[in-house]
Amino acid sequence: MAKNQLASLAHVQLRVVWDDEPEPAIDLPLSDLFATWRDPPERSSLALAVEDHGAQIELRFALPMPFQKVARWQLERASDQPDIALTLALELADGVPTAPWGRLRTQRNETTGDAARPGHPIAASAGPGRLIGVCADLHGHGMDEGGKRGHPFHFLEGDETITIDGERRVGGTGTEDYFNGAFYFQDGATATPFAQVWKITPRLPGAPQQGRVSTCRWHVLGDAIDFASSLEMFLEVGPGVPVLDRFLTVAYLYR
Numbered sequence: 001m002a003k004n005q006l007a008s009l010a011h012v013q014l015r016v017v018w019d020d021e022p023e024p025a026i027d028l029p030l031s032d033l034f035a036t037w038r039d040p041p042e043r044s045s046l047a048l049a050v051e052d053h054g055a056q057i058e059l060r061f062a063l064p065m066p067f068q069k070v071a072r073w074q075l076e077r078a079s080d081q082p083d084i085a086l087t088l089a090l091e092l093a094d095g096v097p098t099a100p101w102g103r104l105r106t107q108r109n110e111t112t113g114d115a116a117r118p119g120h121p122i123a124a125s126a127g128p129g130r131l132i133g134v135c136a137d138l139h140g141h142g143m144d145e146g147g148k149r150g151h152p153f154h155f156l157e158g159d160e161t162i163t164i165d166g167e168r169r170v171g172g173t174g175t176e177d178y179f180n181g182a183f184y185f186q187d188g189a190t191a192t193p194f195a196q197v198w199k200i201t202p203r204l205p206g207a208p209q210q211g212r213v214s215t216c217r218w219h220v221l222g223d224a225i226d227f228a229s230s231l232e233m234f235l236e237v238g239p240g241v242p243v244l245d246r247f248l249t250v251a252y253l254y255r
Contacts, residue, residue: 001086003057009036011078012086018067018103025105030075032108032250034059035216037137042198043191047133047218047252063132063252065104066096102129102254111247113140119158120244122233123251131162131225131233133252135216138175139245140238141209152202152211153184155243158236164227175235179215194218210245 001009009030016026031037040050040059049060065071075088111120122134140155160178162170172178176185180195189198197215204210219225233251237244 001057003055005084006036006057008084011081013076015074017072019069025103028106028108033061035135035214037214039199041196042189043196045191045196045218046193046220048216063104064097066101067103068096105253105255107251109249111244113245119237120235120247122235122249123231123253125231125253125255127255128228129231129253129255131219131231131253133216133218134249136249137214138247139212140243141245143239143241143243149209152209155238156184157239161234163232165229179217185213194220194223
């Protein structure tokens with residue numbers, strides 16, 4: 001699509017139904033699927049890639065999407081938005097994977113600033129499944145230290161918590177650590193096959209006490225998180241005080 005129309009993806013809803021299921025397994029704006037909340041990822045990972053063609057941009061989402069009989073894809077533009085032009089291409093392969101993956105689903109969660117909320121839910125699922133990735137747009141601010149705001153990225157001090165089959169299995173060491181970064185992403189935008197971070201803004205224009213960052217983590221090539229009966233993933237926010245402005249996450253699961 002045209003690069004100057006990228007923001008329009010927030011107004012195009014994608015719905016995907018696998019086989020005979022009654023409800024869409026994927027139901028979210030294209031901006032969420034490709035994590036283009038502000039800008040597209042600057043570099044590519046195994047699951048999410050970007051190619052810059054000058055005035056045009058190509059976004060590639062590369063997770064397997066197995067189904068047995070039929071896959072129904074629908075794009076719907078918001079009625080109050082102007083027309084946009086984009087090309088959607090699907091790569092098809094014969095056969096369903098022999099591993100019991102299930103079907104790809106997304107869970108979108110958004111949390112806005114509220115002193116009563118200690119954190120942000122990322123995923124919750126019952127029955128067997130597999131967590132394959134998380135993308136996030138994180139917006140927060142610094143602690144109040146003696147009447148002055150601390151570092152705008154204080155909201156990254158929260159740890160991820162993953163409970164598998166009713167037992168807490170993962171207790172993280174910091175938000176940026178989960179996304180394969182460190183020290184508030186001070187080395188700038190990066191990408192590996194397993195994670196990527198971009199649009200690192202420690203001080204927003206006009207609001208220097210606020211920071212924002214976009215990032216993804218992919219559990220691929222042996223790093224998947226499997227569960228037999230349930231999964232809950234929760235992200236703490238900051239060092240125990242309200243520092244959240246808006247967290248938006250999309251979790252990718254097979255069930």
